[in-house]
Amino acid sequence: MILDLPRFVTTERVYWNDLQALLDRLRLEPNWRMSIPEIERLHYLYERCSADLVRLDTFATEPQLRAYVESLVSRAYAEIHETRARAGKIRWGALIGAFPRAFRRHLGAFRLAVGLTLAGCAFGWFAIRVDPDAKAVLMPFEGLMGSPAKRVAQEESAKTDRMHGQKASFSAQLMTHNIQVTVMTLAAGVTWGVGTIILLFYNGVILGAVAADYVGAGYGQFLAGWLLPHGAIEIPAILLGGQAGLVLASALIGWGERATRTERLRAVAHDLLAIALGAAAMLVWAGVVEAFVSQYHQPVLPYGLKIAFGILEMAALTIFLARVGRE
């Protein structure tokens, strides 16, 4: 049997137009709070249009009409069946607490990120001590290729401010680069964790190789004074990116979990967002410190002061991640 299409369209058009007007308003005004009668009306129109779609499927096959009603039903479905709360105003207090809470919820992933970085450090340290020529391969960065002794002598005896006129731009470049590295470490989790593991290990290798180079040459204090002020925040931020990457990988793999992949990913999405935002904020601070503090050495800034500053930052970060946002 075939529907009397013109009569069907004439009868139902008023309901379709009504539903379309409601859906358009919801799209244009995301924060519109519907009253109970409005919600009831939306539900009625959704059910009526769903019934129309079923009738069209059963009795008629006019493709344009079907596409029209189907589009209305699909849009209304998203509004009717959404059970999660709508995002309201941003509550900064809650947002600040969400970061450390997300960190604590996935402490195992953070420990694994630390372990992988330490393994990389050990490898980098060992490789440089055994074969100092491996420096060019392990840390191919211009600033690290030269001899530590020469660099320390140069920077400690500098009579002028070598960062003059470029501190702010250097700081901005550091922030953006480090945030990109952290985002990449997180995003690489989508490769079932393989990419994140490689990136964490490689970061560790560079860190271990640099440490071996400077400590081996007897400049451990210079290294600590140079790295700690910004590294106390920058390195944990990259580890947090790794933690998020491993959480993402774990949700994708879902070892021994009964929930579907979609459910697992939904469950961790907010935590990933909180960790990523937290790490980005940390890297903005680290970028400022690296450009304005880390590049100045004794006698301008005593190493003891720089190391103490780094330790203080690390302590504050530890307290923040361990205590803030506790219920």
Add this chain to the structure above:
Amino acid sequence: MSAARTPALRIETPEGVVFSLRLASPVLRALAWAVDGLVLAAAATVIEKSVRVFAMLGTDWATALQVFLYFVASMAYAMAFEWYWRGQTLGKRLFGLRVVDAQGLRLRPAQVVLRNLLRAIDFLPAAYLVGVTACLVSRKGQRLGDLAANTVVLREAKLLEPDVEQIAPVKYNSLAAFPHLAARLRSRVDPEAVRIAVTALAMRDGYEPAARVELFGELATYFRGLVGFPEGAVEGLTDEQYVRSAVRAIYGK
């Protein structure tokens, strides 16, 4: 007919209603991305010109501001637009694409951020090679960012009401003079055959002449076999005119 060729996401509601959402092709997504790239390039130019105002503070600060603002713009552009325009950037809006939750539900902020953060991986090694490969392999056309955020990119259906006149633009339908026969035709006809006839009429100008004659000949034979209209009503009608009149009669016109 086209629905069979277009990849679609089928959703069954708890009420038992099934609807499908057309998935966007990688080509359209690439075009939308190219438009977004142009928008970002324009934004970079605007930022560069705007920060010149801050040059009085020193070129160092102006450069820092430029680097930082461009970075924020490139990271936040897609996130902000997809959130405020419910799954659309300028490029996506231009090509009628929309990001939605893979279950057909509303897009959440965490999903928007996650799918855009994961562009870093989808872009590798260059020009979204990983993302395009993932799209082609994935049943739902998802790049890795979509997979992690549980989102899909749809090609939005245009909300056009059906136009029966466009299907059968004749002013006088000789078959309509016999409502009882038209009602019998309606009750006997196979909906699938009507669907084919409607599509054939809508696309009739695109067919090769020989194929057009053959197709409407077969359809007319089918419709004639269902109900016999009086000789006077069908006299002089070509096969195509007969099919057109039959479709109009079926739809009550």
